[in-house]
Amino acid sequence: MSIRRLPEHLVNRIAAGEVVERPASALKELVENAIDADASRISIRLVAGGTDLIEVTDDGSGMTPADMALALERHATSKLPDSLLIDGAIEAVATLGFRGEALPSIASVARLSLESRVPGAEGWSRIVDNGALVGEGPAAIPPGTRVRVEALFERVPARRKFLRSARSEYAASLDVVKRLAMARPDIAFSLEHDGRRVLTVAASETLPDRVAALTDRGLIENGIGVDLEREGIVLGGIAGLPTFNRGIADHQYLFVNGRPVKDRLLTGAVRGAYAELLARDRHAVVALFLQVPGDLVDVNVHPAKTEVRFREPALVRGLIVSGLRRALDEAGHRSAQRPDAAALELWKSEPIAPPTPSPHLWGEGRGAGQYEAPSPALHAVYDRRPSFAAPPPQARAEPAYQPPPQTERYPLGVARGQVARTYIVAEAEDGLVLVDQHAAHERLVLERMRKAMAGGGVASQALLLAEVVELDEPACDRLEARAAELAEFGLDLDRFGPRAMLVRGVPALLGQGDVVGLVTDIADELAAFDEALSLKERLDHVAATMACHGSVRAGRVLSVAEMNALLREMEVTPHSGQCNHGRPTWIKLAHGDIEKLFGRK
Template structure:
C-alpha cells in the first residue's frame, strides 16, 4: 500500500532483501517525493520475471498455495504495480550469467523496455511520486518530514538485517552507512545511540518454540518519546500494540510514566503461529497465542534486567559537569576567618552542607529501617567549621572490595558520597532505599506475604466514595502486603495494620495514594502488574527520606545492599539512584588533564 514515500521505499528495500542482496544503496531527493532509487546486488530478475513482478494480484506470484508459510518480507513485486501506477518507475535488473534488461512504466503505462547495462542485481528508480494524483500529493508532509519517515524505515530495516550493508543518501548528502556482517547489538547501537552499547543488557530467552533476542536499555537510559523502540517479528519491523503493551509492562515500576525505554527486540515465531497479513503495510501482526507472546516478552526482559543488578547510567551529564567552573584562586581573608586557602573550583552552595553522621545515637526505634544500625557511636570533640566526621572504630575499609565503594560522608543530608576504586560515587539515599524496600516487599510476597504491624489505635482515613469502593474491592490483595483495612462508612476506611517494613510512615498519605493508583490502573494489566503498582507506592512511603542524617555504618549498609539487589541502579520512577564521577572526570575538573 503506497501512502507516502516512506511506504514505497519500504516495499522496494524489502524486495531487495528478499532477493538475497548483501549491499543495498538508497538515494532520495525531496524526501523521496522527487526521487527514490534503490540499488542491490541480489539475484536479479529475468525479463519474464520483471513483467510478472509489475502485474497485479500478488498471490499469483507465489510458488505454491501455502500462504501461511510465507517467510519472505513480501510477495515478490507485490507493491511494484501500485507504485508504478502513481509515479514514473524505471526497473533495471540482471541475472548473473545473463544480459540486463530494463522496463519503464509511467503512471501505469509501459513506455519503454529493452537491454540494459548494469552489474548483477536490480536498480529501481521512482520519480515524481503522486505527480498526477494531486489529491494524494497535497496531503504529503514537508520534504523534511517525509525524509525523516523514510530514514526511520531504513534504520529499522538495517537493524533487522545486520548481515547486509546499507547506505542512504539524501539530496547528495550521505545520511548513514553501515557495513555488513555486524553483530545485532553493534548495528542497533550504531543506528540509535553509541552510548546504548554500555548502558544496555542483552536479551536471550526461549519458550515453547519462540525465541526472543536483542538489546534492552537500562531503565535509567530512557527517552521522552517512544520513537526509540524497535520491534521485529521474524525479521519484519512492526509497530504492534500487543508488543508495545508487553514492553510497557516489563518496565513497569522502573520508569516514570512519561519516560520510555530504548530497546530493540527480535522475536522469532513459527510461521503458522503468526499472521503477517492483517495490515496492508504489514506493520501489525496477529499471534495465535497472544498471552504466550506477551508473557514471554515480559519475562525475558525482566530476567535480562534482573541480571543487570545495581547497574545505572554511570556518567554524569555534561550539563552537571559544566556547573563546575574554574575561577582564579581567592586570597585569604584579611581578618583570618575561613579556611585560609583559595579554591581552584567554585564551590556550590550544597558543599556548605557537607556533613557526616550525627555523633549521638538516635532515639529508640528511629534507626534506619532496613536492619543495619550502628551499635556504637562514641562522642568526640568539636568538628571543623565546614564538616563533621565520625571517628573510626575499625580500620577504614578498602574501596577496591566493593563496586559502589565505601562511604566517606553525606552531602546536604540527601546524598551519600562513596569512594570506589575507579572514581567517586554519589548516591541518592531516598531513591536507593525506595528501590530496596520495593524489592524486599516483592521477595516477601513470593515467599508467602509481607509481615504487618498492628496499630495500637486504628486510624480513620477519609476519602471520596469511589476511592473507598476501590480500596474495599482490593482489601484482600492489600492484606497480602501487610496493609489491613476495612470500610468505615461511605466516605472512610479504617486502617488496622501497616506493612512492618514501612515503620512510622504517614498512613493517611499512603492510603490516599493507593486509592489514586487503583483508579489509574489499566484493566488490561495482569494481577501481578497491579500488585507491583501497590508495592511501589508502599515502598515510596516506607523509604528513608532526604534530609535524614545517616551514620557511616548505615551508609555502608545501604551501599552493600544495593550491590546485591536487582534494579537498584534506578528508583521506582526510573531515575538513577547513583552516578559515578570517574577519576578522569575529576582530573579534568582540576586541570590535570
C-alpha cells in the same frame, strides 16, 4: 446499471493507496525487494525526503528483460515456493515480499524507472509513468538492479496533499532503512539524503554491532542481552536498562522472523515487562528479534506487512514479558552508567571559586534547578560529625593511587559522606559513586515489600505507645475499610472514634518514621485509588508512599554506617538501579571521567 471490471491501471492505483502511503513506504518496498534478491550491498539515495526522488541500487540477482516486464504487472511474483502454489500455504513464505503488487502499485502513482541486469547478460531498462510504459531499451549498469521513483503522487493530488514536510518524510525513510538494516547485519547499507551521506553500515558485522551502529552505542553499554526459547519460539536481542529510557516509543525495534514490525501485541508486551520500572510516559529502548515457526504467525494481515497475527498471542506475550523481566532481574543493581552528558558539561564548565566566598556563593548566579545553597544547619551537622570530615591529606607519589582495600569488594563502593543531606558520595574501586538516597530507598522498600508480600505479608513493628492520628471522617472511613489489607502491609490500625485512627504498629521494614505523616498520606493515596483495585495491585504506589516516610528520606542526615548499609542492600536488590519512576538511583563517574574533567586525559 452495469457491472464493469476495473481497468488494470485503476486497480493498481487503488492498491497503491494501501501499499504506498508515503515515500517511506515506497522505499520500504524497494529495499525489501533488494534484500529478497540476495543483495550484499544496498545503496539508497533520497531527494527532499523521497518526495522528489527515491533510488535504490542493489547488487542482487537482477532480472531478465522479460522478468522486468512481468515484475511491473500486478500479482506477478517470483517469490512463491512451489508448496504454496500447490496448497496455498502462505506461511511457507520466507521472503519479505510475496504479494506481487509493490512495483506495479508504485509505478501507478509515480514515474518509475527500473534498470536491471543478470550476470553474463546485458542490462535493460523500463520506464513507466503513472501506469503507462513510456520507454525501454538497453542500460549500462553492473549486475543487479536500480529502481528510481520520481514525482511520487504528482498525479494523485489527494495523496500529495497529505505528504508532510520533506524533513518528516526523511525521518520516516531513515527509520525504515534503520529497521531493515538492523534485521540484516550481513548486508551493507548506505543512505544519502540531498547529496549528504547520512548512514553507512558495512556487511557482516555482528548483530549487537549492527544494533549499536544504528541506535546508539549507549544501548549496548546500558542494555542486557536477551536470549531464550520456549515451545519453538526464540526471543533474542537487547533490552535497555529501565534507566536508559526515552520520552517516545520510537526507539523500540521489533522483528518477527527477520521482518521489522510495529505490532500492538509486541509493544504492549514490552510495556508490560517494564511496568513498575518506568513512569507511564517513559519508554524502554529495545531491539528484539522473535523467531516464530511459520505456521504460528500470519504476516498477511495488511498490505504494508508491518503487523502480524500470532496463533497463540498469550504464549508470545508471556515469553516477552517473562523473558525481559528475567533479563532485567539479572541486571540487579545496575543503572545507566553514562552521567547525563549535559550535566557533565555543566560540571566541566564550573567556574573556579572566587577568592572571597560569600554566603550566597552556591545560591546565586546559576541557572534555576541547579544546586541549592546548603542550609546553615548542614554546616552544623558537618561540624559535629567527625566521620564526614575530609581524610587528612597524605603525601603520596603521583600515579601510585591505591583504592582503599574495601572498595574492591563493593561495586557501589564505600560511603565517604553525604551531600545536601540527599546524596551519598561513595568511593568505588573504579570511580566516584553518587546515590540519590531517597530514590534508592524508595526502590529498596518497594522490592522488600514485594518480597514480603510474596511470602505472606509485611512484618509489623508494634509501637511502644499506640499513636492516635486525627483525620477527617471520610479519610477514617477509607482507612477502616482497607484495614485488613493495610495490616498485610504491616500497618496495624483501628478506628478510634469518628475522626481518628489508632495506630498500633507500622511496617517493620520502614524503621521508625513519622507515623502521622505516613497514615495521612496513605489515607490520601486511598482517595485516589479505584476502589475495585486491591492494594496489592497498587503495590508500587503504596510502597512509594510508605517509603516517603521511611528512615531514609531526602533531607535526613545519615550516619556512615547507615549509608553503607543502604549501598550494600542496593547491591543485592533487584532493580535497585532505578527508582520507581525509572530514574537512576545512582551514577558513577569513572576515574577516566574524572581525569577528563580535570583535563588530565
